[in-house]
Amino acid sequence: MELTFKAVDNVPLIQKGDDLADMIYRLADLHDNDIVVIASTIVSKSLGLTFYLSDVTPGEEAQRIARLNHKEPAFVQAVLDESLEVFVETPFMLVRNKNRHICINAGIDGSNVGGDRLLKLPENPDKHAANIGEKLEKLTGKKISVIITDTNGRAFKEGQTNVAIGLYKIKALRTWIGEKDLFGYVLEISEEAVVDEIAGAANLIMGEGANGYPVVIARGLNLYAPETAGITEFYRQEKDDVIVQGLLEIKNKGRN
């Protein structure tokens, strides 16, 4: 059994209005069951989600957090504008963004944008994954899945990795519950976070710097799912999440 991850070469600098499905169709030779992994930065660029800090007016809350973190108040306001809930205020901001994805700074990024501009994550990445995937399936006549990714930190360990934030025709989790193990015993519980595993592997060749490859094709897996449940399927409920409860405990204590 073999699995390959192949970078799509010659992806141009993406501008607002660019058609990503058309660009990928022209540059990549797609097969049935291919999974097209796309960095969210180029999705955001194609949607024109760049902005200037000078256009953001910080409120009181943003000014308070900016003082704690020695950050620009306008940047903090931009993070708050993109967030549903703040779990950690200082020394960095860990938030649940509008798409329910938990990440640092709501995913606002200044790398690879150019000038003083910053870039927001797309709202509803599942929808954008579907737009690209549906068009790719139509153009190629093949069964194509799409994963939109973002770079994210992890609990307990240094270092970032890519995670899935939007899906088309692939399920977030592969379930092994009820499968039998090597000795015939039924596995008690096992759900594999396949889309994050694929996103992380794609990051190995995407790169962060000037030689980046924002589109990677994963081939050799059999994970095409005609009906996608969407990315929020694997976001844990707050009441079941002891880590979120711990973070809120510390945050509330800091305020008393």
Next chain:
Amino acid sequence: MELTFKAVDNVPLIQKGDDLADMIYRLADLHDNDIVVIASTIVSKSLGLTFYLSDVTPGEEAQRIARLNHKEPAFVQAVLDESLEVFVETPFMLVRNKNRHICINAGIDGSNVGGDRLLKLPENPDKHAANIGEKLEKLTGKKISVIITDTNGRAFKEGQTNVAIGLYKIKALRTWIGEKDLFGYVLEISEEAVVDEIAGAANLIMGEGANGYPVVIARGLNLYAPETAGITEFYRQEKDDVIVQGLLEIKNKGRN
């Protein structure tokens, strides 16, 4: 740029005393810069780290936690025996194990072992990765890296994935700090958790059930590092870890 993950076929059921390096050498055609990804279960089996619950005598602490979680006291005692620190006691046990790896139940597993036996993680997985890697390099005359993996849950999201718990001749993090982005700006901070990305991707073909492939070869990366810093390089210090602090806050509150 292309990256492949290939399962090693025909890996036999591993018994205590089996020589994994010799087995992999016979079954796989290894190239320079290959990364051999090995499930910790077969490392533990080759080391004979199976045990019976009936041989474990639970103490008071284990009996207390077992009552909270409706688990067998002997199982809880086995988890405590393998742990340096307990961050969450209930409804599941999240601990720092003897190797400083933070995981559920200290990584003790009953899948694919057979009978009523359980399996512990190896102590000092870096050492075992080195034993296997050094022998493979000698047998093949090639530059070979080794990653030993274990299945782990994640913060904020449902689903498990494979993570690296032992390394040989590969660094845990690839640093992009100081690299320039697409527009020539220096990237502020970016360290990529490459070994976890490789471990996760290998899991896509390892499988959890009876058709498992415990050895996967990753090819196409240029990450061979003559001197390995070891896996603990990317374990965050407790004083810098707001998530650990939050978990301890909740745990201590529960006891008051």
